[in-house]
Amino acid sequence: MSEALATLLAARFKASCIAELEAVKPGNVHALADGHGMTVQDFLRSAEAAAGVIAQPELSIGQRILQAIQATQAAVGCNTNLGIVLLCAPLIQTALQAGGKITREYLQRTLAQLSVQDAEDALAAIRLANPAGLGHSARHDVAMPADVTLLDAMREAAERDLIARQYANGYEQVYAGRDYYRDLCARWERPAWATSALYLYFLTHFPDSHIARKYGTDLALNVQQEAAFHWQALASCDNTKTYLRPLLDFDRSLKERGINPGTSADMTVATLLTEGLSTAIRFGADGS
Secondary structure (H helix, E strand, C coil), X not given: CCHHHHHHHHHHHHHHHHHHHCCCCCCCCECCECECCECHHHHHHHHHHHHHHHCCCCCCHHHHHHHHHHHHHHHHCCCCCHHHHHHHHHHHHHHHHCCCCCCHHHHHHHHHCCCHHHHHHHHXXXXXXXXXXXXXXXXXXXXXXXXXXXHHHHHHHCCCCHHHHHHHHCCHHHHHHHHHHHHHHHHHCCHHHHHHHHHHHHHHHCCCHHHHHHHCHHHHHHHHHHXXXXXXXXXXXXXXXXXXXXXXXXXXXXXXXXXXXXHHHXXXXXXXXXXXXXXXXXXXXXCC
């Protein structure tokens, strides 16, 4: 496996994490506002730490997840990127196995190869990150040893968790988000603003799993309705900068209520990575 490709993938992962931080994302940590006891620097250190291991050749998907979370915990001591790592590890594994080719067909083949050991490693990573509102489940509880493959476990959780749903449906929502992001970049020529709109797109179209897990479905649905207003307003702008103040007001309102749409942010990073890997394919693994 090419070390050059692994280096490129690690760089693209880190770049996607940083690009997401540079966009205004109401309720989430971003360059203009910290929140929820976490800072932009926490996320930058997390991106650096996870990038150092997540694309190492010869690791399984489960090992990528667990080692990236171990590195993150050593760097910042809190859960900044569990959802990001869960989503990005299969993308990176696919690109490594297919020589840089990141298509949904290749991705689905990768997901079909997930094992019980991958599930065990992922469960260990989840326990280590200890995300808010984790709770317990009658089947495939994170506190118990894995008894099914990681894909089967994700299929079980797909109805209640958008990240799990990506494993189950071949990243359908991520790829739809990528197409939307591309359209916005072509229209606005402002990637950071396209990223803000992409985040609001996810928050508008899907009740945020992190909010639902922590506070319940009703609040997640209420935030979804609030986000829809801002998504539609921003998407209709020709000059996106004119909508900065309403976004920051929404950001402050969510943070004052302790609401963090973390899953929408995780989906945003995965979408940016998918687009970044598409660029990697076009220019070759060695950047030529």
